[in-house]
Amino acid sequence: MSKSESKNPGQPKDEPVPLFPLNAVLFPRTTLPLRIFEARYKAMIEACLENGTPFGICLIQEGPEVGGVALPHVLGTLAEIKKADHKANGDIHITVEGRRRFRLVEEIRRSPVWLARVEFLDEPLGDEETATEARGELRSAMSRYANLYYLLTSKQLFFEKHFRDPVRLSYYLADLMELENIDKQALLEAPDAATRLELERSLLVRQNRRLEQFWGEHKFSRN
DSSP: OOGGGSSOTTOOTTOOEEEEEESSOOOTTOEEEEEEOSHHHHHHHHHHHHHTOOEEEEEEEESOSSSSOOEEOSEEEEEEEEEEEEOTTSOEEEEEEEEEEEEEEEEEEOSSSEEEEEEEOOOOOOOHHHHHHHHHHHHHHHHHHHHHHHHHHSOOOOOGGGGGOHHHHHHHHHHHSOOOHHHHHHHHTOSSHHHHHHHHHHHHHHHHHHHHHHHHHHHHHHO
């Protein structure tokens, strides 16, 4: 773990964390835009902004995203607010950055928002040989993905810089690929970067096949 990751930014030790259950998965070192419109979550975000504290994002396991009480998965990611824009209609548009993974250990309350004590998780590399082998195959698959992505969107992906750090790479790929939330949650819950990269090898191959099919259909429809 790097020195910058050894502390929990903005969150005192053992301090309960407010939780935001969502139909989305946030990964460490990635960003996520959110529109906050429910009164209870607007109050939560205002408190975080005022105090300079983060909140936790967890994928919903069951229950509604809007209204009522949603049961979150026990493993989520601490979210730091990087940008906030208060709209005229009262909504708050924010951009958050994922910091550390955590596991719920004690529920404090469920209403008006979830509040829980959490255990923060380390980010081990895992088996070095597995990580090295996976990165080699992923680099080739990622080159193909970037080419297809450019053909479909005219946008370039500057992915090589992420290969310097296997932990960073594992989360970059998890965030980049269009996956079902259950697959994203499985990647978030992987015990180490090597395991996550190993899982992503087959997932990225599947993504490339899907993009190749879409590109073929797209070319055919243009002719």
